[in-house]
Each structure stands twice: as structure tokens, then as C-alpha cells.
Amino acid sequence: MSGTFIGMPAFSPPTLPAFSPPTLPAFPTAAKEAVRNPTLRRNLRYATHTIRAKRAAAVSELDDWAALREAGRQIKDHTLRHLDRYLLQLEESVTAAGGVVHWAADADEANRIVTGLVKATGESEVVKVKSMATQEIGLNEALAAEGIHAYETDLAELIVQLGRDRPSHILVPAIHRNRGEIRDIFTHEMSEWGRPAPEGLSDTPAELAEAARLHLREKFLRAKVGISGANFMVAETGTLAVFESEGNGRMCLTLPETLISVVGIEKLVPTWRDLEVFLQTLPRSSTAERMNPYTSMWTGTTDDDGPRTFHLVLLDNGRTDTLADRVGRQALRCIRCSACLNVCPVYERAGGHAYGSVYPGPIGAILSPQLRGTASDIDASLPYASSLCGACYEVCPVAIDIPEVLVHLRERVVEGGPAVRQGAKVTLRPARGHAAERAAMRAARWTFRHPGALRAGQRLASGTRRLVPRTLPGPGRAWSATRDLPKLPPEPFREWWRRTHRPGGQAPADRQEDQR
Amino acid sequence: MSSRDVILGRVRRALADVPDDDTPYEVAVQRGYRRAHGERSIGETVDLLAENLADYRALVHRTDAARLPGLLARLLAGRGARSVLVPPGLPADWLAGELPTRVADDAELTPHQLDRVDSVITGCAVAIAETGTIVLDAGPDQGRRRITLVPDHHICVVRVPGQVVSSVPEALGRLDPARPLTWISGPSATSDIELDRVEGVHGPRTLEVVLTSED
Structure with a gap:
């Protein structure tokens, strides 16, 4: 690509490292690196603690929060329960309002559709509103491969794009960067992409x-194609809504002639009225505000106001597989507020990159392994990226029981079993890495079924307790590296009970001695 | 088979375990939340709107019909605005004061031309007290969505108390989803740097809300 006019990078912008599961290290490996980075930990700690306190204040203003949360849960559950019906209703209402609806079963198909639509306009650049769905499918990389430049316009996304970085937070993708780092990125990189x-x-x-305002304005003003996601789609009316703060969303949604929105099929709500719940719960959970500065709602196209052409690409990409899991399907209620990231003690220390997905934090730990399956090291390790403290469940505005799904997915990783991948029923094999755990559990099961063996084992353990190491050998080492092994008593409980309570046994008076 | 059929088929198979449920939607969801929070008189609701607008850094002015034209002229002069965008349906008597060059909300205006306009004056569809939000629905006194976006200074006139509601649920009931809607709560802002809110990014960096009483 040669530099044809001002503002066009003289060469193809470097492709950002994508989240490609097969090549990513498992969570503990990635997290270990992050934890050793003091700047990262300071940045994360500062940001998550700031937003935590603000969110609590914003939520406490509404004395009916619990009822809003329950209504949000029920609306989403009901929609998922009848998803086929509501998708068809949405298609009909968007079409009636002048939009064109496309269906994409996976990331490749969505990328093909969008790339084709952009090419049909004859344009070679697009402006983008921050969108999780387009990150998930790697749209920017797909567009770049066809010679189309995608400019991220959300401030944090811009920081990530200019810094050739990966997003580390759902709401604030550059949360791992402090102001000094951002200044350096802007100073060094902006000139390559446009206005220095x-x-x-x-x-x-x-x-x-x-x-950022100056750098992006020239791009907004000349943009002919905008690409967005959506926070909500209303089946009854065909309305899409984008919640944002900066105005970059409004720019992308109203100035271009063509608008392409890529939206996950779970973003649906049945009726216009349903927005009254999420307009209250999303801003307070997300940016901890009574209301975010700008929310745009549009229904198809409007004559002489905004884009003349509107395409909606409905994306599956693992969502229907997730829907097939009785326990895991609740993850599809997620409205991407990121409150669970901000309260999570694991996220606060490990940061978003360790999760190896555009969806980090607790919600990512249950969403990524369901959308992508558990075949890769990173996806099989994500259900373990949690201490199961439950803070995520408590703040979730649609009451996703994240710990419940984590435990369910751990079971799936260890035991394998039936699952659905790309619409087909499959039987997952137990994960390799958990062979020792399975063997230990099998041994325990056998031992507890055989009281004689249990008794003999306990006696043996007590008798040799001075020889028992403080850490476990072999595959158990990682487990005992961060835990104290329980101390073995000098005498098993059952022995002690028999000795002290048997008729003719010793009096309980010497119990104290036993404690020694 | 089309991807549409593939996806719909996957959805139906995924839900095979769920028992049939034909409860009408109106009763399927328990809406135990409030229509509005707290008991307030009309005057108190308007006060709350002013308070919450100001809390998110909108500049709030209160006036009445007689003094409105003078106030608008002063606000524009105070900014040193040389041009002002005026939607076609803005009441003519609002514009009786001394105003800078007026620019019409024209479909032919390019975004670059729009970018050279200093200010814009609009009405609104509804204002929400609890959240400090004004909602525009592209009505005749508000114009196309882009005119309240590209210029750096937006003056929005709210008729009080007629256009003011307490809460988000009350506002949705007044709005028509078929129209393009823009919900505005304070000037453009970002929390992207260390999760601290900073006002002023791509939208108008100055939002002035004029609450004009109808009586």
C-alpha cells in the first residue's frame, strides 16, 4: 500500500498480535509473568480500586437494585429460552426499518461478510466503535489482509492499537497502561497513523x-464506512443501542454513509420497555455513573439523518454451543459491564493479558472456554483462574453465578464428557494435565469404600509422620507450592475414639495429652 | 443450508432440554423495580435534574420564556461563537436576540463544513432528573443527529416542567423507538486513562442546558 493521501499510513499498519488459543501459554504461566511486573500491578490496583468504590456508590443510590438485577436476569433468561423466535422477530423488524440482516455461524464467515460489504463500497478504510464482538473474531486483522485499514476510535482502543498491544479489560482495554506510558505511545506512534x-x-x-480528539477528527470527518457492535438489540422494534462516553461512537454511527454492526446473537432483548432495566444497571455497573455520557439508539435507517445503508451481522461463533450447556448457558446473560473484573482479586494481580482472550477476568474465565472449547492449554486452564471467592457473582447485574460455572467447567476439563462444538454433539476426553488429580481422586474413592484399607493407611501415615515431606512430589508440587499440607496427627481420630470411649478404655482425662 | 438455518437449528437443538413454556412475555418477567425513586414535587424534580446535570459538568441555566432569547444570545457571545447551527423547527422567538451567523441544518453540509461551525442550539424530547440526562429524538427543534455532535458547543433548551420526567422508565414511555435517539448526560467524557473521568473528547466539550419555565 503506497502513501496516496495525507493521513494514510505509508505502509500497512502492523498486525496486532491476536488471541490465538493454540499458541498461548496456560493461565498460571502467563499470570506468573504479569505478577512479577510491578508497574502493571500498580496500574491495575489503582484502577480497579478507584472504580470499585465508585460503583458501590452508584449502585447504592438505587434502593431497588436487587429487583432490577432480578428483572435483568429474567429478561435475558427468557430471551435465551426463546432465542430462535426473537432472532426471527429481530430480522423482520430490522428489515422493515431499512436494514439488511446477515447471519454468520463463525468468525471466518463474519469476517468474510464484513470484508465483502466494505469492498463493495469501494473504500479502503473504516472507523470503528469499540466492539467486543469484532475483537473476538479478529476483524481488524481480516480487513488488513484485504488491504482495508480499520481505525479504532475509542481512546483506550486507540492506545492499544497504537501500542501494538492487546486489550486487557472489557471496558478499558488499556487499563494496564498508566498516563506516562500513554503519553509515550502517542508521542511515538500517532504520526505513523495520521495526525502526529x-x-x-x-x-x-x-x-x-x-x-486523541485531534488525531481522530480527520478520520471521522472523511469516513465513509463505520463498523460497530451493539450493547442491545430490541426484537420488537429492530432498535440497536450503543452505550459510550467519548462521542466516538456517535461519530461512527452517524457520519459515515454505510454502517455495519456485528452483534452476538445473545445481545437481544424482546421489547423496547426492557431497556429501562439495562439503562439503569449497565452504566452504574460499568463506568459507575448514573448514566454514561452518550447512548445512541437507531432503528434501521432514517432518511437524511445518518448512514443511508445499514447492515446487521448476527454472530454465533460458539454462542449456540454455550447455549447447549445447562449450567454454562447463563454466561450468555452477560452485558459486558466488567464489574466482575474490577472486583476480582485474581484479575487485579494477574491482569487481563494472562487470560489469553478478549474476554478477561471472571466472565472471561467462563466465556472463553465455552465459546472456544477447552482443547487448548489456555482454555483448559481458565476455569482455574479463580479463588471462587464469589465477589464476581455478587456484583453481576444479571446475576451470573460465575463460581458455579467455573466449578462446572473444571469438572468438564478433568472428567471430559458430552459437549456441543460448532453445533455438533461431541464427547470430550479428560484433559491430560489432570491425570494425577484423577488418579488421586480414584484412589480416595476406593479407600473410602474400604474401611480396612483406610484404617491401615491412617495408622501407617501417623506412624511415619516425621518422614512426610512438607511439599508434595511430582505433579502435586504445584498444588503444595502455595498451600500448607495438613499436619498429620500422632494418632488417627478413629483410633483415639476407640481408645478413649471404649468400655474399659482410658478415661477422657488424658485427652489433653493426646493433643500434644 | 444457509447460515441462518444453521444458527436457528443450533439454537433449537441447544434448547431441547428446556421444557415448553408459553407464558406471555408481559407476565414472564417480574418487574419488581420502581417506576421512579423517591417522592418529589414537580419543582423538586426539576431541581434534581439541574443538580445531576451539573454533577456531570453540564453548565445549567434557569430562565423563562421572556428572558430566553437574551440568555441564548449572551451564551453564544460569551463563547465568542461566530456561527451557530439552528434546526429548522426551533421556535423563532427563541432566536429574537442578537445572534452570530446562522447556519441551517442542511443535508448537503459536509462533515468538514459542519466542523467549522462553533455552536448549536436545540430543544430536546425529554429530560431525566434521576440521571441528569437529556434525550434528543431528531425532532424539528433538534435536527439531524450530527449537528449536536460535531460543533464543540451545544446549548440545549429544556422546557420545564413539561419535558422533565423523574426516571428512565418514565422517559422510555415518552420516546418513539422508530426515531433515532441520542441520550446525553453531560459533555463528552472518557474514563480510559486510569479509570478517572475526564470531560471533553470527541463530542461537544461544552454542554449548556437551559431550563426554561413554561409558565
């Missing part, structure tokens, strides 16, 4: 925001 950063740019957030 102002001379002598400082690291105050206001100046950084101003630099």
Missing part, C-alpha cells in the same frame, strides 16, 4: 484526550 501528537505533549489525562 502535539509537540511537548504532557501526561495529564485532559491533554492526552485532546491529542
Whole structure:
């Protein structure tokens, strides 16, 4: 690609490292690296603690929060229960309002559809509103492969794109960067993508925001194609809604001639009225505000106002597989608020990159292994990226019982069993890495069924307790590296009971001695 | 088989375990939440709107019909605005004061031309007190969505108390989803740098809301 006009990078923008599960290390390996990075930990700690307190205050303003949360849960569950019906209703209402509906079974198909639509306009660049769905399918990379430049316009996405980085948070993809790092990225990289950063740019957030405003404005004003996701789609009316703060969303949704929205099929709600619940719960859970600065709602196309052409690409990409799991399907209620990330002690320390997915944190730990399956190291390890403390469930505005799904997925990883992949029933094999755990559990099961063996084993263990190591050998080492092994008593309980309570046994008076 | 059929088929198979349920939607979801939070008089609701708008850094002014044109002229002059966008249906008597060059909301305006306009004045469809939100529905006194986006200074006139509701549920009942809607709560902002809110990114960096009483 040659530099044909001002603002076009003189060469193809470097492709960002995508989240490609087969090549990613398992969570513990990736997390270990992150935990050793003091800057990262400081950035994350500061940001998550700031937002935690704000969210609690914003939620406490509404004394009917529990009822809103329950209504949100029920609306989403009902929609999922009748998803086929509501998808057809949505298709009909979007079409009636002047939109064109496309269906994409997987990421490749969605990328093909979008790339084809952009090419049909004759344009070679697009502006993008931050969208989890398009990140999930790697749309930017797919467009770049066809010579189309996709410009991210959300401030945090811009920081990630300019820094050739990966997003690490659902709401604030550049949460792992502090203001000084952002200043450096802007100063060094903006000129390659368009308007350079102002001379002598400082690291105050206001100046950084101003630099982004100037850099992106030329792109907004000349853009002919916008690409977005959506937070909600209303089946009854065909309305789509995008919640945002900066105005970049409004720019992408109203200035271009063509708008393409790529939306997961689970983003549906049945009726217009349902938005009254999520307009209250999403902003307070997400940016911890009474309301986010801008929400755009559009229904098809409007004559002489906004894009003349509107395409909606409905994306499956593992969602129907997730829907097939009785326990795991509740993850599809997620409205991507990111409250669970901000309260999670594991996320706070490990950061988003360790999760190896565009969906990090607790919700990512249950969503990624369901959308992608548990075949890769990273996906098989994600259900373990949690201490099961339950803080995520407590803050979730649609009451997803994340710990319940984590435990369910752990069982699936260890035991294998029936699952659905790409619409087909499959039987998963037990994961290799958990052979020792399975063997230990099998041994335990056998031992508890054979009291004689249990008794003999306990006696043996007590008798040799001075020889028992403090850490486990072999595959058990990782487990005992962060835990104390229980101390073996000098005498098994059952022995002690028989000795002290048997008729003619010793009096309980010497119990204290036994404690020694 | 089309991908549409593939996806719908997958959905139906995925739900094979779920028992049939034909409860009508109106009763399928328990809506135990409130229509509005707290008991307030009309005056108190307007006060709450003003308070919440200001809390998110909108500049709030209160006036009445007689003083409105003078106030609008002063606000524009105070900004040093040389041009102001005016939607076609804005009441003519609002514009009786001394105003800078007026620019019509024209479909032919290019985004670059729009970018050179300093200010825009609009009405609104509804304002929500509990959240400090104004909603535009592209009505004749509000114009196309882009005119309240590209210029850096937006003055929005809210007729009080007629256009003010307490809560989000009350607002949705007044809005028509077939129209393009823009919900605005304060000026453009971002929380993307260390999760701290900073006002002023791509949308208008200055939002002035004029609450004009109808009586």
C-alpha cells in the first residue's frame, strides 16, 4: 500500500498480535509473568480500586437494585429460552426499518461478510466503535489482509492499537497502561497513523484526550464506512443501542454513509420497555455513573439523518454451543459491564493479558472456554483462574453465578464428557494435565469404600509422620507450592475414639495429652 | 443450508432440554423495580435534574420564556461563537436576540463544513432528573443527529416542567423507538486513562442546558 493521501499510513499498519488459543501459554504461566511486573500491578490496583468504590456508590443510590438485577436476569433468561423466535422477530423488524440482516455461524464467515460489504463500497478504510464482538473474531486483522485499514476510535482502543498491544479489560482495554506510558505511545506512534501528537505533549489525562480528539477528527470527518457492535438489540422494534462516553461512537454511527454492526446473537432483548432495566444497571455497573455520557439508539435507517445503508451481522461463533450447556448457558446473560473484573482479586494481580482472550477476568474465565472449547492449554486452564471467592457473582447485574460455572467447567476439563462444538454433539476426553488429580481422586474413592484399607493407611501415615515431606512430589508440587499440607496427627481420630470411649478404655482425662 | 438455518437449528437443538413454556412475555418477567425513586414535587424534580446535570459538568441555566432569547444570545457571545447551527423547527422567538451567523441544518453540509461551525442550539424530547440526562429524538427543534455532535458547543433548551420526567422508565414511555435517539448526560467524557473521568473528547466539550419555565 503506497502513501496516496495525507493521513494514510505509508505502509500497512502492523498486525496486532491476536488471541490465538493454540499458541498461548496456560493461565498460571502467563499470570506468573504479569505478577512479577510491578508497574502493571500498580496500574491495575489503582484502577480497579478507584472504580470499585465508585460503583458501590452508584449502585447504592438505587434502593431497588436487587429487583432490577432480578428483572435483568429474567429478561435475558427468557430471551435465551426463546432465542430462535426473537432472532426471527429481530430480522423482520430490522428489515422493515431499512436494514439488511446477515447471519454468520463463525468468525471466518463474519469476517468474510464484513470484508465483502466494505469492498463493495469501494473504500479502503473504516472507523470503528469499540466492539467486543469484532475483537473476538479478529476483524481488524481480516480487513488488513484485504488491504482495508480499520481505525479504532475509542481512546483506550486507540492506545492499544497504537501500542501494538492487546486489550486487557472489557471496558478499558488499556487499563494496564498508566498516563506516562500513554503519553509515550502517542508521542511515538500517532504520526505513523495520521495526525502526529502535539509537540511537548504532557501526561495529564485532559491533554492526552485532546491529542486523541485531534488525531481522530480527520478520520471521522472523511469516513465513509463505520463498523460497530451493539450493547442491545430490541426484537420488537429492530432498535440497536450503543452505550459510550467519548462521542466516538456517535461519530461512527452517524457520519459515515454505510454502517455495519456485528452483534452476538445473545445481545437481544424482546421489547423496547426492557431497556429501562439495562439503562439503569449497565452504566452504574460499568463506568459507575448514573448514566454514561452518550447512548445512541437507531432503528434501521432514517432518511437524511445518518448512514443511508445499514447492515446487521448476527454472530454465533460458539454462542449456540454455550447455549447447549445447562449450567454454562447463563454466561450468555452477560452485558459486558466488567464489574466482575474490577472486583476480582485474581484479575487485579494477574491482569487481563494472562487470560489469553478478549474476554478477561471472571466472565472471561467462563466465556472463553465455552465459546472456544477447552482443547487448548489456555482454555483448559481458565476455569482455574479463580479463588471462587464469589465477589464476581455478587456484583453481576444479571446475576451470573460465575463460581458455579467455573466449578462446572473444571469438572468438564478433568472428567471430559458430552459437549456441543460448532453445533455438533461431541464427547470430550479428560484433559491430560489432570491425570494425577484423577488418579488421586480414584484412589480416595476406593479407600473410602474400604474401611480396612483406610484404617491401615491412617495408622501407617501417623506412624511415619516425621518422614512426610512438607511439599508434595511430582505433579502435586504445584498444588503444595502455595498451600500448607495438613499436619498429620500422632494418632488417627478413629483410633483415639476407640481408645478413649471404649468400655474399659482410658478415661477422657488424658485427652489433653493426646493433643500434644 | 444457509447460515441462518444453521444458527436457528443450533439454537433449537441447544434448547431441547428446556421444557415448553408459553407464558406471555408481559407476565414472564417480574418487574419488581420502581417506576421512579423517591417522592418529589414537580419543582423538586426539576431541581434534581439541574443538580445531576451539573454533577456531570453540564453548565445549567434557569430562565423563562421572556428572558430566553437574551440568555441564548449572551451564551453564544460569551463563547465568542461566530456561527451557530439552528434546526429548522426551533421556535423563532427563541432566536429574537442578537445572534452570530446562522447556519441551517442542511443535508448537503459536509462533515468538514459542519466542523467549522462553533455552536448549536436545540430543544430536546425529554429530560431525566434521576440521571441528569437529556434525550434528543431528531425532532424539528433538534435536527439531524450530527449537528449536536460535531460543533464543540451545544446549548440545549429544556422546557420545564413539561419535558422533565423523574426516571428512565418514565422517559422510555415518552420516546418513539422508530426515531433515532441520542441520550446525553453531560459533555463528552472518557474514563480510559486510569479509570478517572475526564470531560471533553470527541463530542461537544461544552454542554449548556437551559431550563426554561413554561409558565
